[in-house]
Amino acid sequence: MSSAGLCRASSSLTGALSAWKSTKCPRQFWGARRHLHSRIELDYKVDEGLANFMSPRTLKMVSEEYQQGLLDRLNEMFPDAADQRKSVTQLVIDTASSGKDALGFSYASHALNNSFFLNCLRPPKKEENYEDKIHNLLIAPSIRTQFGSLPHFINNFSSAARGMSGSGYIWLITDAVGNLAIQPTFAAGTLLVRSRACTENPAGCHEVLHEGRFRDGPQPTHLNTGLGSTPTSPTSGMSQGPGPLHPSAPVRTLHSSPRSHLDGARSFYDDERADRGIDSSARSLRNLGEKIYPLFCVSIHEHCWLLDHGVWGKEKYMKEFWSVLNWETVNERYLTFTSTKVGPQPFRK
Template sequence: MFRSALRLHKSIASPLAASFRAKARLHTVPSLPYTVEAGVTPLLSPAALKIIYSDHQTGLINRLNELIAGSPYEDKLFYEVLMDSASSLNETQIFNNASQAWNNDFFLRSLSSTPSAMSDALAKRIADSFGSVEVFKREFKTNALGLFGSGWTWLVEDKEGRLVLLNTYNAGSPHHRRRMQRNDETATDHDFASQAQNPYSGVSKYSAPAKLMANNSYVPILCISMWEHAYLTDYGVTLEGRKQYLENFFKTVDWSLVENRVFRASGF
């Protein structure tokens, strides 16, 4: 079920990658399927969306353009910049800005104020991996609440075709093992003991394996930004506020788009 990296990049890459097909010195922020002025009801107010998209996303792309100016990355396609910088330990700033912009676009493009309902086919696909849609949503929210600091919670497909959950920190990407930026890669027994006592530890039997083999990579299906700037404006800093943010996230997920990603990844 798992497709090659080249196929993955073509089939799952967000419109942020697709919009940069023509070589150019400057990358730009692609438009969203909704307006900032309307927000995404009930998840993001216009004020919150302005911070996430108009301010943060634009800042990431502007900084990326500054970093790659005059470098071998200058005339690369956006996704080539992301993957090539991920492979180099000397290009962390380029990777961070490219990956964060890709993650942000993937998150925002999954949303709609009038989302399509989940189909029976998608519900069955999710239930095959999690037991039920309800369990998937519960575990996804638990993983997201378990992020200490800034990061992303993902639904991804592994190389065996299973849907699993993945937390990445900062600009961590599911596309490249070296750049997933996962706390459990360097966790100690004491860390895992502390996590086991935390109901929002992000540790779940549905999570991607703690220790990854060199050839592990994942197909991104769905993600939510757990960066403070994504929820602070509308929900504040409390645990209850973040819980409400996650509840509203599932009210705005466009399940038809998620279904296209799942079945394109698995070949169903």
């Protein structure tokens, strides 16, 4: 046979084997494939920064270097293909109460929180007054009714951020009937996931978590959620070799509120069994319902403001935050989680 004939025969055999693998033999029998967690691109340009809130240099550090560093270390902590097919959300749930996976929980939770924070932002539009913008949103009456006024709400939220000692996040959360609350979490604490069992999947949850897709392949799940059909990870592209970036004193608590404060409140994911043995009065404290939904958060970490605003720049950082918060997204989340339970509330003048 001529050399040309051999090439054609070899090409045909390769094609036939590929077709046989894809149609006759399940993927798991001809080699497991790894699906490394990696960043997704943001909806805005990192190299343009976020006005006076974050310079391009800081935004690149927070959204690319720090985020991918967390995910690289998470991949190293869980090298098994089965773990790397899980979403970061699932890894947080799986490691929440495991003492031997404390560092893995820390990496996963930090990555999830940081991704949620970055996806709450957008560059400000020219000549746009964010206060005027908020007044026209359907969430505005609830803010006025529950906090007295928009400036009062902003002051309360910013004060909570300024008063936080150490790192963490400040969240605005709601329940199914539209009650609002400001809640801090510390270190690796999160309000996006509350327990090991994933039994809640509110409408829009997948989009709210902003988890990206794995490069290919299905994601197995043994939980009764809507997340099993779409493989996910909170953030694409791989950075160069990671340097030493290990958050100190990893904390595995999924929320850091006092026990009497939110013991009965549930977030996106929770275990129905967690309700057993909990006094019903604990779930009604501060007017929060059984399920809580984060609307937005702000990262309270020095690397977010140090380069742009200085060591004591947290107050300036918070002042600029409101101009880059994506209020349209916040409003959409609020309506998604409360639209079937809450009606329009009167404006408070």
